[in-house]
Amino acid sequence: MADKVATREAYGKTLLVLGAENPKVVVLDADLSKSTKTADFGKKYPERFFNMGIAEANLLGTAAGLAAAGKIPFASTFAIFAVGRAFEQIRNSIAYPKLNVKIAATHSGITVGEDGGSHQAIEDVAIMRAVPNMVVLVPADGEETRQVILAAAKYYGPVYIRMGRLDVPLLFGEDYQFEIGKANVLREGTDAAIMANGVMVSMALEAADELAAQGISVSVVNVASVKPLDEETIIRVAKTTKAVVTAEEHNIIGGLGSAVAEVLAEKEPTPMVRVGLKDTFGESGKPTELLEKYGLTKDALIKAVQEVLLKKQK
Amino acid sequence: MTALELKRVANVIRQDIISMLAAAKSGHPGGSLSAADIVATLFFNEMRLNPKDPHWEDRDRFVLSKGHAAPVLYSALAEKGYFPKEELQGLRQTGHMLQGHPDMKKTPGVDMSTGSLGQGLSAANGMALAGKLDGKDYRVYAVLGDGEMAEGQIWEAAMAAAHYKLDNLTAILDYNGLQIDGKTDSVMCSAPLVQKWQAFCWHVIEVDGHDIDALLAGFAEAKQVKGKPTMIIAKTVKGKGVSFMEDQAGWHGNAPSLEQAEQALKELREEAENLG
Known part of the structure; x- marks a missing residue:
């Protein structure tokens, strides 16, 4: 395989x-x-x-x-x-x-x-x-x-x-269960959460591993269903971790980060950092180089978690 | 129905258009009136329908691509019995089912939501493709406006309908020559339309869109055509049947006042009497 x-x-x-x-x-x-x-x-x-x-x-x-x-x-x-x-x-x-x-x-x-x-x-x-x-x-x-x-x-x-x-x-086996309107908590943590979808999910898992080695416990939530959004899971995870990073291969305006921010702002105000394209177009290049250049990497997620933890402490 | 009976139906539809627009105090009389004979002929003679079962799988389909002419469709549907005629008075009013442009979710008998110009023919193509795929013998009719000939999507759809040999599709162009900003030829000249549709590999028929016999003959001819879709270019008069609205671009999207409506209805009733 x-x-x-x-x-x-x-x-x-x-x-x-x-x-x-x-x-x-x-x-x-x-x-x-x-x-x-x-x-x-x-x-x-x-x-x-x-x-x-x-x-x-x-x-x-x-x-x-x-x-x-x-x-x-x-x-x-x-x-x-x-x-x-x-x-x-x-x-x-x-x-x-x-x-x-x-x-x-x-x-x-x-x-x-x-x-x-x-x-x-x-x-x-x-x-x-x-x-x-x-x-x-x-x-x-x-x-x-x-x-x-x-x-x-x-x-x-x-x-x-x-x-x-x-x-x-490949992240999931056949035992994985996707459902429209449901987010999947892939890893439970207590210090912060990364809510991601698409290509960012595998990086979120890697970032969580590396942060665990540093003693930081991170939840990873796969939000494949951006709409309808699983508000219940997002709120529950935000309540537990009190710090949320979103990650998407998309403009930070209007996508997953915005969707999560909308829910949390109204129902569970939580310190957040959105990882995505910072209102900029892409360019020609190798995909991996572009991900690096535009800050869509495991390392960028680790930095974002550290940043959101500082916000949480304030 | 005979041609005379269809003329009577068209007259009733025109009266409905005037009274519902006057009640709504908004809407599009010109292009509704120009299409009345086409729509009457389709709904009361040509199309295989069952008003008691609007979603009947074997029904012929109708797509009003020039969706702003919704009143002509609503009147025909009400006259056919899809819903009570009283609904016509709720046109464009909050909480009523007759939307400013056709809405298949709200109005029984409406096969496709339309009104954003240029999109109807593509939907009609899809229905015709599905009919072929299912081995069904239903036909699909799409009424287009000449103003929307400027939309690129019309020509994408024209190409595709010929490519997929959709001989179960008949499009009718309500060629009234006017659009909001004035004469279609001066806003954006789409002529020569006969040659354009022929060049897109359609069978083209030209008729007087107010001559019921000519329309009947056109629809009959379209049914005989194999291997290609048919475009019936129906020359019409915008505002047809109401003297002060005829051939006036100003009546594209303005409702008549109560006095104007009364005058229009008087003329249409006289026409009905003359029809006998």
Whole structure:
């Protein structure tokens, strides 16, 4: 078993399972099926696969029509084109009538890498989270992606699934249980908590290990379901640790950090530090170098925990 | 229904449009009136529907891409019995089901939420694709405005419908030549539309959009076309049926006052009497 797999790879494999299980599942792509990994579904179920060409507005609108006629469409393209180019189609043709469309977006965040800032969606979670009726899911590894895709297919209504291009460590086994609206506490600690999703989860676990060696006990919470948000778990962990760091491969404005801050500000005011892109676009480069440059690393998380512990002492 | 009966239905729809807009004190009369004959012909002759079961799987689908003409659709639905006619008086009012633009979640018989221009044809494509996939023989009808021909998504959808050979799809262009800011040709010229749709590999039919017989013939022809979608370019008059609204861009999005509504209804009742 490979120790690393991109979430988009897991998406492609899970589509094949879904294709066999549920004849209502159809897949649409915008000339990126080799990159989004929908191509295998297209080969196996050509009659249920629609390449819409480089035309994202029509891609999402057609998905809406398919859903209105009873299908379960997975509409795939890069996050920047789905949420960016076709925002209003998502809003008015899909979310407003609460149609059963799954927007499966790959190549999110700066780990897109070499293609550069123009192709790195860093605001998609913020945008999708602000749309009523929309569920927003950000899986951390291959297994969680598999479960997210299956859960999205089972749920009736629009779902935005944010996936990445980069190979990421496998964190979970089949005993792991993802549920829409539930956060998973991966590690219980008492001094501080890191609430993370996507590629940041594995780094959060590494940071917690290293901090444990320094005698600092850190909870790690995987918040794959950004919306609906598991307020109960977030509040419970914040009450225990009284210090929270959020971590996401996304602008610090509007994403997971904002979602957690909103809940805690109203219900359990807690010292916080948000780790993410500091309101800046990305650039071309190797994904790992970009993560380093933009402060999305294990070391950045360790620093953030130390910072939030100082805030807590005040 | 005969052409004469359909004309009577269109007349009733026009009266409904005027009275509901006057009650709402807002809305879009011009493009609702121009589409009345098209919508009457579709709902009362062409389409296979069951008002008692709005979600019937085998029904023909209707997408009003020019969603601001919602009153024409609401009147047709009420006349068909999808909901009581009294609802028409609640148009655009808080807590009522008839939204300013069609909302499939709130109004029985509305197959797609529309109104943000340029999006309806894509949804219609999706429904037509689903019909083909399921081996169903239902047809999908989409009414488009000429103003929204400026939206790029229309042409993305035009390309895709031809690519997927959606011969179960008929689009109707309500070609009234006017939009909010004036003549469509001066705001953003989309002509020549016949050649454009032909170039996108559609079967194109040109009709007078107020001539019921021509509309009936157009829909019949569209059903015979195999391997490609059909665009019926229906030349219409904005504000049709109300003398002071006809061909006036100013009546795109303004409701008539009570006096103006009375005058309009008087003209429409006279027309009804003349129809016999």
